[in-house]
Amino acid sequence: MKKTILWFVAFLLLQAASLAAQPAAPMPDWQKAAGSKLEFEVASVRPSKAQYSDSSNVDLEASEFSRYTGGPVRTTGELAAYIGFAYKIHDTSQIPLLYKQLPKWAQDESFTVEARAPIEKPTKDQIRLMMQSLLAERFGLRMRTEIQVQPVYALTLVTPGKPGLQQHPEDDKLCTNPGAEHPHAKGDPYPPACMLVYFNLPGNLLRLRMMDYTMAEIAGELASPVVSLGRLDARPVVDQTGLTGHFDLNVEFARPPKANAETSDEAADPGATFLDALKRQAGLELLKSTAPVLIYVIDAVHEPTPN
Numbered sequence: 001m002k003k004t005i006l007w008f009v010a011f012l013l014l015q016a017a018s019l020a021a022q023p024a025a026p027m028p029d030w031q032k033a034a035g036s037k038l039e040f041e042v043a044s045v046r047p048s049k050a051q052y053s054d055s056s057n058v059d060l061e062a063s064e065f066s067r068y069t070g071g072p073v074r075t076t077g078e079l080a081a082y083i084g085f086a087y088k089i090h091d092t093s094q095i096p097l098l099y100k101q102l103p104k105w106a107q108d109e110s111f112t113v114e115a116r117a118p119i120e121k122p123t124k125d126q127i128r129l130m131m132q133s134l135l136a137e138r139f140g141l142r143m144r145t146e147i148q149v150q151p152v153y154a155l156t157l158v159t160p161g162k163p164g165l166q167q168h169p170e171d172d173k174l175c176t177n178p179g180a181e182h183p184h185a186k187g188d189p190y191p192p193a194c195m196l197v198y199f200n201l202p203g204n205l206l207r208l209r210m211m212d213y214t215m216a217e218i219a220g221e222l223a224s225p226v227v228s229l230g231r232l233d234a235r236p237v238v239d240q241t242g243l244t245g246h247f248d249l250n251v252e253f254a255r256p257p258k259a260n261a262e263t264s265d266e267a268a269d270p271g272a273t274f275l276d277a278l279k280r281q282a283g284l285e286l287l288k289s290t291a292p293v294l295i296y297v298i299d300a301v302h303e304p305t306p307n
Contacts, residue, residue: 028088031088031125034125034129038118038122039118039130040073040115040116040118040130040134041117043114044112045111045112045113045304045307046111047110049109049110050076051077055074056074057074057075058073058127059085061084061195062085062089062090062221063194063196064175064195065174068127069121072114072115073117074113074114075112076113077110077111078106078107078109079102079106079139079301080095082113083098083298085128085131086128086132087128089296090216090217090221091223091237091293091294092221092224093223093224093236095224097296102298102301115130139304140300140302141301142299142300142301143298144296144299145296145297146294146295146297147293149290149293150235150290150291150293151288151290152236152291153287153288153289154240155218155219155286156285156287157241158285162283164283165283167245167246168247193209193211194211194212196209196221197209201252204271205255206229206253206254207250207251208229208250209251213247214244214247215239215243215247218249219238219239220237222237225274226274226286229253229274230286238289238291241284249282251277252277253274254271254272254273256273
């Protein structure tokens with residue numbers, strides 16, 4: 001019995017040593033470039049009934065596009081959205097999973113953050129780092145990542161080596177200069193924006209557009225519309241196109257009919273489905289597969305401390 005106990009203790013010690021010896025997850029390149037760690041000088045956090053405020057000047061999403069032009073940072077959103085923004089999570093399939101890990105108070109309420117940065121005009125990525133510090137200090141957020149092999153949709157080319165989407169010009173500075181003119185958008189009534197946007201078109205059609213994205217970022221952002229517009233199972237989308245560089249995704253398709261719209265005009269709309277539009281207009285298709293996926297795990301969080 002004594003030998004068994006000693007063996008078990010030794011086993012636990014070896015396990016602990018093994019875990020301690022595992023290297024920490026590498027810091028993302030964007031975080032290194034932004035300064036690794038930053039904090040707001042002062043910050044106010046208060047509950048809000050609204051999910052969004054017109055006074056917000058920072059959008060809580062993972063794109064490079066930024067409306068922020070200086071001064072106090074103001075934004076409103078749910079805690080899961082703040083986490084997705086702070087850690088620049090392009091994989092939109094992870095946001096609902098983060099939401100489910102949060103306690104009920106964080107699922108039911110939004111928060112307004114007003115803060116002053118220590119530098120005159122921080123970049124969006126620098127604001128992300130300040131938000132990471134705020135989440136840790138005020139919400140006690142402790143989070144880690146794991147790699148898990150999961151069912152995914154593999155984003156692939158319909159014809160290998162022949163993408164159907166437009167390569168984004170390297171010199172138009174769309175993300176760093178929102179006023180820059182995009183050479184391929186002349187005559188387009190919808191203004192260019194370096195983020196995922198939807199437009200309502202005549203005839204019950206929708207347009208989905210992403211501009212100046214890597215294929216890995218496009219894959220991550222597609223995870224949500226693949227479920228809502230493509231009517232597929234919820235699972236991550238993983239880039240397996242082999243394409244490098246930045247691209248513009250621009251597809252038009254019929255708005256999906258409502259569940260009870262079998263006899264409506266919507267159900268009879270002859271436009272392409274979302275998945276057909278990806279194939280015909282962008283040369284992309286989704287195949288069921290399995291692949292390693294970066295998973296975000298919340299270890300601790302509490303209600304925000306008083307201002």
